Each structure stands twice: as structure tokens, then as C-alpha cells.
Amino acid sequence: MKISRIDVFPLRLPMKQNFLITGGSVGGVDQGAPHVYVRVVDDQGVEGWGEARPSHRWSDETLESVVTTLRRYIAPALTGVDAEDLETVHRIMNREIKGALGIGQPIAKAAVDTALHDLIGKGRNVRLSGLWLGPFRDTLRLSYLISTPDPEEAAEKARHAREAGFRGVDVKIGLDPRRDVEVLEAVKAAAPDLFFRVDANQAYTLPQAVRLAKRMEALGVDVFEQPLPAGDLFGHAELRRKIHLPVALDESVWTPGDVIRAVRLGACDAIVVKCTKMGGLSGAKRCGEIAREAGLELLGGGLTESSLGLAASAHLFNYLGIETPVDLNGPFFLKEDPVREGPQILQGGTVRLPDRPGIGCRVEEADVERYLAE
Numbered sequence: 001m002k003i004s005r006i007d008v009f010p011l012r013l014p015m016k017q018n019f020l021i022t023g024g025s026v027g028g029v030d031q032g033a034p035h036v037y038v039r040v041v042d043d044q045g046v047e048g049w050g051e052a053r054p055s056h057r058w059s060d061e062t063l064e065s066v067v068t069t070l071r072r073y074i075a076p077a078l079t080g081v082d083a084e085d086l087e088t089v090h091r092i093m094n095r096e097i098k099g100a101l102g103i104g105q106p107i108a109k110a111a112v113d114t115a116l117h118d119l120i121g122k123g124r125n126v127r128l129s130g131l132w133l134g135p136f137r138d139t140l141r142l143s144y145l146i147s148t149p150d151p152e153e154a155a156e157k158a159r160h161a162r163e164a165g166f167r168g169v170d171v172k173i174g175l176d177p178r179r180d181v182e183v184l185e186a187v188k189a190a191a192p193d194l195f196f197r198v199d200a201n202q203a204y205t206l207p208q209a210v211r212l213a214k215r216m217e218a219l220g221v222d223v224f225e226q227p228l229p230a231g232d233l234f235g236h237a238e239l240r241r242k243i244h245l246p247v248a249l250d251e252s253v254w255t256p257g258d259v260i261r262a263v264r265l266g267a268c269d270a271i272v273v274k275c276t277k278m279g280g281l282s283g284a285k286r287c288g289e290i291a292r293e294a295g296l297e298l299l300g301g302g303l304t305e306s307s308l309g310l311a312a313s314a315h316l317f318n319y320l321g322i323e324t325p326v327d328l329n330g331p332f333f334l335k336e337d338p339v340r341e342g343p344q345i346l347q348g349g350t351v352r353l354p355d356r357p358g359i360g361c362r363v364e365e366a367d368v369e370r371y372l373a374e
């Protein structure tokens, strides 16, 4: 099974609502959302699909950078390589695009890694869980995302989440730091019994985070995600000594080395596993296993991937045994995507995974063409 072709499809998928994080808009109703679909075909004609969901407001990769990296550097270098040899595939990708401090364009590389997992699964007629020699669990719980600086709107969304049967909320703060506490109080009042994950996306200084954490402890927040800038592991370690709330790292943790440094410094209680920031399923699995063995909790997240990326991540989170509701919320923002047979999202945010080889999604090529961004 040699890689014979890698096709790269830059897409703008239609959104049904805007999405705002501390860094700014990561997609909106007017301009849609940047997604890149990748198809890898081997010399037997087996194909696998993967997805990258870059956002320049979250990290330093863009729709354009993913496309040029894959077309000009990665695809030519991987042609003829054994599609089942993921170690060599990553060695070549990391040689072509060398990281400075981290992996080097992990979101672009993740699309290839994910597509190869899909291809290998289809070639061997096994689901992703079969590749990892783990059990197949076909359901996973999603959290309900609340991202607004308006306490009334936050309360309304929390009420809706609870009534709809969700088990957890994921609240973005730092959008308007003066109103954070009001937003959190409104959510807690409306949904007192849901798992309460609060994500600051690096918005605070250490003194601000300490003050806010004290209020959050009293409110009953379950975990405080990425309060400080990504590079500040010492700050996160200091924060943990001053508060009694579990701290999770997301933007600070991209590689197995990052996980090990965070463990050595005592910088977190949990890490957020995300397939695309970690360079694909291979890297995310490794990071998750290291963190788990080091005694950290695992949270699941995504970068608002469509159903394809959601399904790939869901397989991994089930393999890793993540129990808290995960933040794979792309389909809540997207009007539609090119996946025709894929994961179903049921009442209460339960995902049902397709019981088919590989990732299990059927990508409709006509829809891929329809959403092309170029």
C-alpha cells in the first residue's frame, strides 16, 4: 500500500451562527468557516479522508498555509511512501516542515495523519478502535458550548443545554473580562448540575486568574482551562499552588514533550487532547496516553471540525476512556458539511459513531466541490 496521491480541498463551510473566542472571530455566518479536506489514495485505489480546521485567531495556521504546505511540500514528499508506516510518514512530514519549538504546522499534518488512519482502517476492514486494539464504543457525550459576554444570553443557552439533556457546558470567558463572573453565575444558576468547564483561552495574568479562580471555586466550576498565556508553564504551576480548582492546559500542550514538561513542573491537573493541534491521531493518542499514565485527567476538545474531524476525534476519545463531555462542537455551528454518512448527534448531545471501517464517514465528493474556497 503505497501512497499514490494526496488531494487537498480548501473549503468554506456555511455557518449558522458566529463563533467568538478571546482571540476574535473563528468563523461567521457571512464568511463561513475555513476547513481543509484531504484525500489520500494508495496504489490499490483505497482512499482515506482527513480534515484540518485552521483558525488564525487560535494558532498560526491559516486556510492558505495548510493548502500550500500540503500541496507544495508534504504531498510530493509522501508520494510512494508506505501508507501503513505512520512513523516514516511523520518523519518525512517533520523533515519537510521542521518545527521551531513545536511540531511545525501540526494542523496541516493532522489532516494527512487522519486520512491515513482512515485509509489503513478501510484497507484492513477495521474501525479506528481496531487499529489501536481497543474496544469499539459507539457513543460519546458532547458538552454544550457557551461563548458570549452577555450573562442573559449565557443563561438562556445554559437553560437550553440542560433542557435538551446535555451533561456538561463549556463556557468561554475573557471575551469581556469585566462580565466574566456575571456570565459564570448566570450559567451556574441556569444549569447547576452540569459538568462546568470554563475556558479562558489565555486571557489573563496570574493575579487576575487567582482572583477569578477564587470566585469560580465558590461557584462550583469543575475545571479552569488555559487561564494564562500558552508559554507560561511556571505561571500555571504557581496558579495551582494558590487555588483549589483543577487547571487544564490546552494551548500550552501540543506535543508529548509539552506534556512531559507540564508534568515535571506540576503545571496542570488535566490536559486537553485535540487531534489537529497534536499533528493528528498519532500525536494526540501519544499525548493522551502519557498524560494519563502521569496521573493527569484528560479532557477532549476540537477546533470546530466538521463531522469528519469530529468522528475521528470521537474514536480516539473513546479509546482513551475520556468520560467527561467533550468539546467537539463544529456541527453546532455549521449548516452542513460534505459528510453524508457519518456520526449522528442525538438528543442531549450524544454522538453515535458509524459502525464502519476507518473513521466510518462517507464523504460526498460533489459537496466537497460545491464548498471549494478557490
Ligand SMILES: [Mg+2]
Residues within 6 Å of the ligand: 199, 201, 225, 226, 250, 251, 272, 301
Ligand atoms: Mg480550549
